Amino acid sequence: MATLADPEQDFSRLPDLPADVFTAPLKKPDHVGDDWLEPRQTRYDSEDDAIWNDLFARQMDVLPGRAATAFMHGTEKLDLGRGGVPEFGQLSEDLGKLTGWSVVPVPMLIPDHVFFWHLANRRFPAGNFIRTRETFDYIQEPDVFHDVFGHVPMLTDPVYADYMQEYGRAGWKAMRYNRLKALGSLYWYTVEFGLIQEAPGDLRAYGAGILSGPTEVVYAIEAQSPNRIMLNVDRVMRTDYVISDLQPTYFVIDSFEDLYRQTVERDFDKLYRSLGAGFTYANTAVIDVDYVVNEGTLEYTLRGGRGSGAKPV
Numbered sequence: 001m002a003t004l005a006d007p008e009q010d011f012s013r014l015p016d017l018p019a020d021v022f023t024a025p026l027k028k029p030d031h032v033g034d035d036w037l038e039p040r041q042t043r044y045d046s047e048d049d050a051i052w053n054d055l056f057a058r059q060m061d062v063l064p065g066r067a068a069t070a071f072m073h074g075t076e077k078l079d080l081g082r083g084g085v086p087e088f089g090q091l092s093e094d095l096g097k098l099t100g101w102s103v104v105p106v107p108m109l110i111p112d113h114v115f116f117w118h119l120a121n122r123r124f125p126a127g128n129f130i131r132t133r134e135t136f137d138y139i140q141e142p143d144v145f146h147d148v149f150g151h152v153p154m155l156t157d158p159v160y161a162d163y164m165q166e167y168g169r170a171g172w173k174a175m176r177y178n179r180l181k182a183l184g185s186l187y188w189y190t191v192e193f194g195l196i197q198e199a200p201g202d203l204r205a206y207g208a209g210i211l212s213g214p215t216e217v218v219y220a221i222e223a224q225s226p227n228r229i230m231l232n233v234d235r236v237m238r239t240d241y242v243i244s245d246l247q248p249t250y251f252v253i254d255s256f257e258d259l260y261r262q263t264v265e266r267d268f269d270k271l272y273r274s275l276g277a278g279f280t281y282a283n284t285a286v287i288d289v290d291y292v293v294n295e296g297t298l299e300y301t302l303r304g305g306r307g308s309g310a311k312p313v
């Protein structure tokens, strides 16, 4: 059966990137190799640790009852509230015992093919730097708080851990078809902004983009504005997304098993061949094949979103 990933692909070393694959031309800093890994994690000072502690406390005020149960358990299993920026070695040891994943430091956003390769080897690349007091509320590039607090707790869930590895393997297939944008949409609407229905009427967030900030957690779960639609992989991969504002639409899963099954069982060769280079659906669209959990008013988006002063209602 054709699957999400190419079973023949060898990920034991970084595969060569074919010349006809189009990826973002990121400039590699001189001090990192082809794997883009930092030689060691940054040594954080007491102010950095204080920023982590304040960010952690702020999230813990809003997450109970809104974050996925697996996420909350993950923060406890990894003891992320022990104080200060977690040490990646210790984190990897703890995570390794649970699901075989590790956390590795990278200087910045890294190229897709390198990111996919690390995921395929159950390594999660995490930004080394931490935000400052001036950028406490909003940062453009993911920092260690977004990457470690937002993403790593979910990697303690065995099924989710397998999904992330499959996603990395799938990346190499998507690249061959030059359909990275479509696969990026799947990442966006699951890993970064996914919701899970844990019981009828009980929606929770599992996406790191939601869980690492105080505003979107409340908006994603409780606001009237956004659409909430059951995840359909084919539909999501045709849907545009907004990267610097609250989402007009969230996609909901029933379980992590369902997410894993939807991605592993779909014949992605056929899917990639049927996808255009751009997106078919706007990020506000509700279409006739959707199983809608609730259709939003889109009030926040229609008033102009971030920068307009609109309230995230």
Ligand SMILES: [Fe+2]
Pocket: 142, 146, 147, 150, 151, 192, 208, 209
């Ligand atoms: Fe992220």
